[in-house]
Amino acid sequence: MTSKLYLSPDLNMRRLHTAFKNKFPECSFVSYQFYRKIVKCDFPNYSFARPRTDTCRTCDLLAAKVKTANNDLLRQRLKKTLELHHMKAEKAMDVHRKKIAESKMPGCKFSNMAIDLQQVMFVPTLTHSDMFYQRQLSCYNLGVNISDSGQSYLCMWSELEAGRGGNEVISCIFHILNDAAIIHRKNIAIWSDNCVGQHKNKMAVLMYMFLIANGIYHTIEHNFLVSGHSFLPCDRDFALVEKRKKVTKAFIPSDLHEIVRSAKTTVPFKIVDMTDKPFFDFGEPAKKLLNAEKLKIKTVAGIKVTRNSIETGTVFTKSKSKGAWKPVKILKKNVSVQHLRALTLSSIEHCNRISVEKKNDLLSMIEYLPNEDHKKFYLENLK
Structure with a gap:
């Protein structure tokens, strides 16, 4: 799996700062600049995902079913299916990345x-x-x-x-x-x-x-x-x-x-x-x-x-x-x-x-x- 983690594309640093102050009103004195600096330093692997127009049909379908599932058992089963789908996609990309690296090696x-x-x-x-x-x-x-x-x-x-x-x-x-x-x-x-x-x-x-x-x-x-x-x-x-x-x-x-x-x-x-x-x-x-x-x-x-x-x-x-x-x-x-x-x-x-x-x-x-x-x-x- 890649080490980079992506937050929802509808988020940004300003919205995170606002949500932080709403959840912790006693910390309302924390400025945006200070909050941003802490997030950048302590969570370097996190980034905001870009909105995509070419999304995966399977992902969209399973995500919709997870949201509308009427019981926990069905919801967990759908989440597991979605997780396996992501693993399959990541395995394919992993093979691709290795092939790219291998093709650049001397004597390939x-x-x-x-x-x-x-x-x-x-x-x-x-x-x-x-x-x-x-x-x-x-x-x-x-x-x-x-x-x-x-x-x-x-x-x-x-x-x-x-x-x-x-x-x-x-x-x-x-x-x-x-x-x-x-x-x-x-x-x-x-x-x-x-x-x-x-x-x-x-x-x-x-x-x-x-x-x-x-x-x-x-x-x-x-x-x-x-x-x-x-x-x-x-x-x-x-x-x-x-x-x-x-x-x-x-x-x-x-x-x-x-x-x-x-x-x-x-x-x-x-x-x-x-x-x-x-x-x-x-x-x-x-x-x-x-x-x-x-x-x-x-x-x-x-x-x-x-x-x-x-x-x-x-x-x-x-x-x-x-x-x-x-x-x-x-x-x-x-x-x-x-x-x-x-x-x-x-x-x-x-x-x-x-x-x-x-x-x-x-x-x-x-x-x-x-x-x-x-x-x-x-x-x-x-x-």
Whole structure:
């Protein structure tokens, strides 16, 4: 367990001081400055938690049930379940922290990679009141942090190029993994949240098997942290981007690229511009080649593919972060590793998903843009 302890996010030092004086009126002479100094000195491991918007669904549900439990026995049982859930989440994060440290050791044979999709960013950045009711252009950013090199890569695109479904996210990861200039080791450990639709799916498994079948990697291990408890390095990267975005306006997607480049001064972020790269269809070949139902992918805590296991069409799964790996034969009948080696990936056909209503909203914003190039961008792309 971590040594840091967090108080409720609705508290602060001023409120604690007020509560202290209310409880101990005989100590009302204690000044705020003196109280603050004592708390800081005597309780150095305590801090105020920040309010979170991406809370864990299980935590929220159990916490609500604890508050509404109508008897002590049920309340204690629910508290125990919540405690076990927190322990499970902490164990997974503990394994993650150890892997990060290990990947930085001299002679380590694996790379450690964290992936996460940032909340949608919108352009153009305009501030007049009509903007609250108008649809803007959605821009996407998949963060990839390589802990052993300390470098972060941000794969960026907009809805003009593609959506943000499984094929799009897996394609971004594929381009990173397939770039020898980024990953120098033959074994890799990947960490992400538990999002089934984006990177915890049969498309990801097929992509890993394809890379290993073609000799790009020896082992790929993907670990899924407990939902709502996945505090990844990408989150820190996104916080820097958001901080920079607050003081810099972006009118078109390439403006967001400049914001990202300037968001971090030491080891600046590197942008992978997905407008210049194809998005592949991993879904169709996954349907044809894999018997994905055997994986029970929604419930697993990790998936591992090795160059030895792939010869028999087998991958490994585990149900707990520190659990044992169990083999699962996943290739369909009459499908062999040769089919994976011979697989040709097809690009997703580009289709403009922007609705007529959104186009009209975006076109109505053009007159407010300060730059002729910005206006030209929307006129050309919203024909």
